[in-house]
Structure formats: C-alpha cells, structure tokens
Amino acid sequence: MIAKTMVAALFAAAVVLPAAEALACGEHAKPAAATTVAQAAKGNRVELSVTEEGFGPTPVKVKKGEPVTLVITRKTDKTCAKEIMIPAYDIEKELPLNQPVEVTFTPTKSGEVKYGCGMGQMIAGVLVVE
Helix, strand or coil: CHHHHHHHHHHHCCCCCCCCCCCCCCCCCCCCCCCCHHHHEECCEEEEEEECCEEECCCEEECCCCCEEEEEEECCCCCCCCEEEEHHHCEEEECCECCCEEEEECCCCCEEEEEECCCCCCCEEEEEEC
16 A cells, blocks of 8 residues: 555656666556546646656546646657557647647547557556546
C-alpha cells in the first residue's frame, strides 16, 4: 500500500524514474500512475506526460461541450508514443521530445475518449467525458 502511494505521488509531482530497458514498439506498456482528477485537470487544461510507463495521468475527467486543451510533453525517447492520436476527433499530432504540445478540442459525447500512440493505441490513455 505504501509503495503504491509513493508511486502515485512521484507521478503526480512529475518525477520520473528511469526504466531499465526501452520499450519496443508493439509492446504493451502499463498505464502511468493516475493522479486524482483535481490534480490532473486544471480548468479546461490537462497536463499529460509520456514516459517509459506510457501516457499519464489516466483516466482524466473532462466536461462534455466544453473545450479542453491537452498539454502533452514527451519526456523520453524510449517509447513509440512519439505522436498522439485521438481517433474519435480525427486528431493526430507529433510529440517532439521535451516540448509541450497543445491539442484543443470540444468533447461532444459523454463516455470514454481513448487516445494513444501512432501504433494503433498500443500505449494509450482515457478521457472520461461527463
């Protein structure tokens, strides 16, 4: 229990521990530790990171009908998540290393919006639209 709490706290503080090996494209990564909704979504801006563990935090709640801006920063080269794809909204954006990338769209339906890497969401995350 303490270990899980510490891992969640490290990810919430954007502290990333290096992985032993790079993740090969096509391998499934475990989702990054999720923070609470209050920590992840600040207004209509959601800060996401790509690490060796994948996209995080996930899941994140957003509001239907309100524009949301994802600010994604890829913090490692040891991932095939070098772009983000949100198929439900026909979004595809490159994620240069250590450069925040903004993606703004308006969720129009309640439910889950899945996003992921360019490999067909092998490394993925979820926005929960309420």
